[in-house]
Amino acid sequence: MSVMTAGRSVTEAARSRTFGPLYSRNVRAVVARGLMATKSSNWMVMLSGFFEPVLYLISMGVGLGAIVGTVQGPGGTVISYAAYIAPALLAVSAMNGAVYDSTWNVFFKMNFAKLYQGMLYTSLGPLDVALGEILLALLRGLMYATGFTAVMGVMGLITTPWAVLMIPASVLIAFGFASFGMGITSFMKTFQQMDWINFVMLPMFLFSATFYPLSVYPTYIQWLIQAMPLWHGVELLREISVGSFSTATALHVLYYLVMIALGMILTTGRLRRLFLR
Amino acid sequence: MSGVSNDDSHDHSQRYVISATNLTKKYGDFTAVDDISFHVPAGESFGLLGPNGAGKSTTMRMIGGVSQRTSGSLSIMGLDPEQHGPEVRAHLGVVPQQDNLDEELKVRDNLLVYGRYFGLPMSYLKPRADELLEFAQLTDKAKAKVDALSGGMKRRLTIARSLINEPSILLLDEPTTGLDPQARHILWDRLFRLKEAGTTLILTTHYMDEAEQLCDRLIVVDKGRIMAEGSPASLIREYSTREVLELRFGSERNATVGAELEGIGERLETLPDRVLVYAHDGEAALEQVHARGLHPLTSLVRRSSLEDVFLRLTGRSLVD
Ligand SMILES: Nc1ncnc2c1ncn2[C@@H]1O[C@H](COP(=O)(O)OP(=O)(O)OP(=O)(O)O)[C@@H](O)[C@H]1O
Ligand SMILES: [Mg+2]
Numbered sequence: 001m002s003v004m005t006a007g008r009s010v011t012e013a014a015r016s017r018t019f020g021p022l023y024s025r026n027v028r029a030v031v032a033r034g035l036m037a038t039k040s041s042n043w044m045v046m047l048s049g050f051f052e053p054v055l056y057l058i059s060m061g062v063g064l065g066a067i068v069g070t071v072q073g074p075g076g077t078v079i080s081y082a083a084y085i086a087p088a089l090l091a092v093s094a095m096n097g098a099v100y101d102s103t104w105n106v107f108f109k110m111n112f113a114k115l116y117q118g119m120l121y122t123s124l125g126p127l128d129v130a131l132g133e134i135l136l137a138l139l140r141g142l143m144y145a146t147g148f149t150a151v152m153g154v155m156g157l158i159t160t161p162w163a164v165l166m167i168p169a170s171v172l173i174a175f176g177f178a179s180f181g182m183g184i185t186s187f188m189k190t191f192q193q194m195d196w197i198n199f200v201m202l203p204m205f206l207f208s209a210t211f212y213p214l215s216v217y218p219t220y221i222q223w224l225i226q227a228m229p230l231w232h233g234v235e236l237l238r239e240i241s242v243g244s245f246s247t248a249t250a251l252h253v254l255y256y257l258v259m260i261a262l263g264m265i266l267t268t269g270r271l272r273r274l275f276l277r
Numbered sequence: 278m279s280g281v282s283n284d285d286s287h288d289h290s291q292r293y294v295i296s297a298t299n300l301t302k303k304y305g306d307f308t309a310v311d312d313i314s315f316h317v318p319a320g321e322s323f324g325l326l327g328p329n330g331a332g333k334s335t336t337m338r339m340i341g342g343v344s345q346r347t348s349g350s351l352s353i354m355g356l357d358p359e360q361h362g363p364e365v366r367a368h369l370g371v372v373p374q375q376d377n378l379d380e381e382l383k384v385r386d387n388l389l390v391y392g393r394y395f396g397l398p399m400s401y402l403k404p405r406a407d408e409l410l411e412f413a414q415l416t417d418k419a420k421a422k423v424d425a426l427s428g429g430m431k432r433r434l435t436i437a438r439s440l441i442n443e444p445s446i447l448l449l450d451e452p453t454t455g456l457d458p459q460a461r462h463i464l465w466d467r468l469f470r471l472k473e474a475g476t477t478l479i480l481t482t483h484y485m486d487e488a489e490q491l492c493d494r495l496i497v498v499d500k501g502r503i504m505a506e507g508s509p510a511s512l513i514r515e516y517s518t519r520e521v522l523e524l525r526f527g528s529e530r531n532a533t534v535g536a537e538l539e540g541i542g543e544r545l546e547t548l549p550d551r552v553l554v555y556a557h558d559g560e561a562a563l564e565q566v567h568a569r570g571l572h573p574l575t576s577l578v579r580r581s582s583l584e585d586v587f588l589r590l591t592g593r594s595l596v597d
Contacts, residue, residue: 010397010398010401011395011397011401011442011443014367014395014396014397014442015364015367015368017367017396019361019363019364019367020363021360021361021362021363022362022363023363024363024364024367024396026393026394026396028393029390029393029394029396030394032390032393033379033382033390033393033394036382036386036390037379037381037382040381040382040383040422041381113380114375114377115377115379117343117373117377118377118378118379118391119394120343120362120366121341121343121366121369121371121373122366122391122394122395122442123363123364123366123367123394123395123396123442124363124394125362125363126362128363272345275343276342276343276344276345276362277344277345
C-alpha cells in the first residue's frame with residue numbers, strides 16, 4: 001500500500017537532521033504557516049492595526065495641531081505639531097502591535113485555538129515556534145511602519161531622507177517588546193492576569209512624551225519615564241524623523257539591544273513553562 | 278513486569294521503543310499518573326485502557342514530550358523526550374484526543390503545513406497529501422475550510438495528518454471516537470496494515486472491541502495506576518470467567534435480587550440496569566436461576582470480554 005511506504009528515504013532524511021533539545025532549526029515552517037493563514041484571515045483586523053495610528057495622527061496632529069501650531073523638535077528644530085507626534089505614534093503602534101502579537105495572540109493560540117499543541121507534536125521545538133511568531137510579528141510591524149511612513153510623506157511631514165530609517169527602527173522597537181512580551185506571557189494563567197498587560201501599557205502610551213515634551217513633569221517623574229522602554233522608542237524615532245542625531249540616539253538604540261537580549265534570555269528560559277506544561 | 282529498577286533501563290532501551298519506568302505526573306497536589314512502568318517492543322500494538330481521568334492522555338503527552346513528567350524515567354527510541362523533544366517527535370505520529378487541526382487553513386493545506394513542520398520537502402508532501410486525503414476519504418473536501426467539516430471528517434483528517442511523516446510510532450488517543458462504523462472499520466484495517474509494516478501503535482480507547490481487535494497487549498489503568506497488564510485473552514482468562522450471564526429484572530429489582538442469586542456462578546456483579554453472573558457455563562447458571570423461582574425479564578449468555586475485566590478491576594462500567 002503506497003500510502004504507508006512511499007518516500008521512505010525522504011522521511012528518513014528529515015529525521016536525520018540535527019536537532020537541539022528545544023529547537024529543530026525550522027522557524028521557516030512556522031513563518032510560512034503564518035503567512036498562509038494571513039491570506040484567509042480577517043483583513044479588517046489587519047487594516048485596523050494600520051489605521052489606528054493614522055487616525056490618531058489626523059485627529060490629534062491636524063486637529064489639535066491647528067491650536068498648538070509649531071513646537072520645538074529634537075536639536076531645537078521647529079516643526080509642526082503633527083510632525084512632532086507622528087514618530088511617537090509610530091513608536092506606540094510598534095509597541096502595541098508587538099505586545100499584542102506576543103501576549104494576547106500567543107495566549108489565545110496556546111490555550112484556546114490549540115494551534116501550538118498541534119505544532120509541538122511535530123518535530124518543531126518550542127524555540128522554533130517562539131522565533132517564528134516573533135518574526136511574524138516583526139513582519140507585520142514592518143508593513144505597518146512602511147505604511148505609516150508613507151502616510152507621513154503624503155501629509156508633508158517628512159523633511160529629510162533620514163526619515164526612512166524610522167522603518168527599521170520601528171522593527172527594532174517591536175523586537176524589544178515582542179521578545180519580552182512572550183516571556184511575560186509564560187507567567188500568565190488566566191485572562192484576568194492578561195489584563196495587567198494593558199494596565200502597564202496604557203500609562204506608558206499616555207505619558208512617554210508622546211503628545212508633549214517630558215519637561216512638563218517634575219524631575220523624579222521624568223526619571224521614571226526615562227527608565228521605560230517606550231520613551232526611548234519615541235525619542236529615537238523623533239530624532240530620526242528630523243535627522244538630528246546625538247549620543248542620545250545611540251543610547252536609545254543600545255537600550256533596545258539590551259532589551260532584546262534580556263527578553264530573548266527570559267523567553268528562551270521560559271519556553272518549557274510557556275509551551276510544555 | 279513492573280518494579281524494574283533504573284539501572285537496567287539502558288538495556289531496555291535496546292529492546293524497547295518505549296520504556297517508562299516509575300513515570301509520575303502531578304498537577305499541584307493532584308497525581309494524574311502515579312508511578313507507572315511499561316515497556317513496548319518495536320512493532321507491538323500496545324493499549325492503555327481506563328475510565329475517564331485515569332491518566333491515559335497525560336501519559337500520551339509525556340511520551341510525546343509535550344508535557345513534563347514530575348518524576349520517573351522515559352525513553353522513546355533510546356531518547357528522553359524531554360531532552361530531545363524535536364528528535365523524538367520526528368519519529369512520532371500523534372492523534373490527540375481532541376482534534377487540533379489548524380482552523381485557519383484549508384483541508385489540504387493542513388496536511389502540507391503539518392508536513393513542513395517535520396522539515397519535509399514540498400515535492401514529497403504534495404503527492405503524499407493527496408494519498409492521505411484519499412485514505413481519509415476527503416479528496417472532494419481538499420479545498421474546504423476545516424470548520425466546514427463534520428466531526429467525523431475532522432477526526433479522519435487528524436488521523437491522516439498523523440501519517441504525513443511515516444511515523445515509526447503512532448500515538449492514538451481514542452482515535453475512533455466520533456467515527457461512524459464504516460469509517461471505524463476502515464481505520465482498523467489501515468492500522469493493521471501499518472502494524473504489518475512494522476509501525477508501533479500506542480492506543481487508548483473506550484471501545485472494548487477495538488482494544489480486543491487491535492491490541493497485542495494492554496494495561497488497565499485507574500486513578501493513574503496500573504491495575505493489570507497482559508494480552509486481551511490472558512486478561513480475560515485471569516480476571517473473568519469463560520461466560521457471562523446477563524439478567525435484567527427491571528431497574529427496581531436488580532439491586533434487591535442480588536442476594537437471592539448468591540452462590541450461582543463464581544461471582545456476581547450488580548449494576549443499575551442488570552445483574553451479571555460470572556460462570557464457566559452460562560446456560561447452566563441460567564437453569565439454576567430458574568430453579569430458584571426467579572424469572573428475569575430478559576437473559577443473555579455471552580462470552581467474557583475486556584468489558585468484564587474492566588468492571589472487575591475498576592468497579593466501573595466503560596460504556597459511555
Ligand atoms: N493541565 C491539567 N491541569 C490539571 N489537571 C489535569 C490537567 N490535565 C489533566 N489533569 C487531570 O489529570 C487526570 C488525568 O487526566 P487525563 O486527561 O490523562 O485522563 P484520561 O485517562 O485521558 O481520561 P479520558 O478517558 O477522560 O480522556 C484528570 O483527573 C485530570 O483532571
Ligand atoms: Mg484522555
